[in-house]
Amino acid sequence: MTDTSSAADYRDYLHRYGLKNTRHRQLILQLLLASEGVLTAEDIYQQLCEQGTEINFSTVYRILENFTQKGLTEKSFLADAHKYGFVLHALGHRHRLICLRCHRIVEVDHCPIADFEEQLADKTEFSIVGHNLEWYGYCPECRKQK
Ligand SMILES: [Zn+2]
Ligand SMILES: [Zn+2]
Incomplete structure (x- = not known):
């Protein structure tokens, strides 16, 4: 989806996840698509307010929970902020290490390919809107057992 995506594109996107199209949902989807990382409900609420959208914080939160239930977004705990953030599931932006033995996942916050992505674009x-990177291997504990 590009910056010039029409309202119809957003509507189709929502429909794909079994979500009814509303203006607020479209606006939040738009912010998530434009985001380079995980957004908290507070981030989204603030951006909407700055755009002049009249919306309650509880509505923003409800929509994000709803998106997550339907699989459009993923919720991840941001340890340093002590709150949950949301990121698009299908068009995610994550980098993680996965242990092939115990299936432990280590998230990498730093984006190692931002420059490469720009060149690629x-x-x-x-118009690149997301990427997911996974490295496979064995975690320190599993290596010890080997
Ligand atoms: Zn392991
Ligand atoms: Zn990245």
Whole structure:
């Protein structure tokens, strides 16, 4: 989806996840698509207020919980902020290490390919809206047992 996505694109996107199209849902989806990382409900609420959208914080939170229930977003705990953040599931932005033995997952916050992605977007003229990176291996505990 590009920056010029129409309201119809957002409507289709919501429908794909079995969500009814509302203006507030569209606005939140738009922010999530434009985001480069995990957004908290507070972030989204603040951005909507800055845009001049009249919305309650509880509505923002309810919509995000609803998105997560339907699989449109994923909720992840932000340890340093002590709150939950939301990121699009299908068009995610995450980097993680996965242990093949115990299936432990270590999230990597730093984006190692931001520059590469920019070049790639230039070269291919794609409007890139997300990526997921996974490294597979064995965690320290599993290595000890081997
Ligand atoms: Zn392991
Ligand atoms: Zn990244």
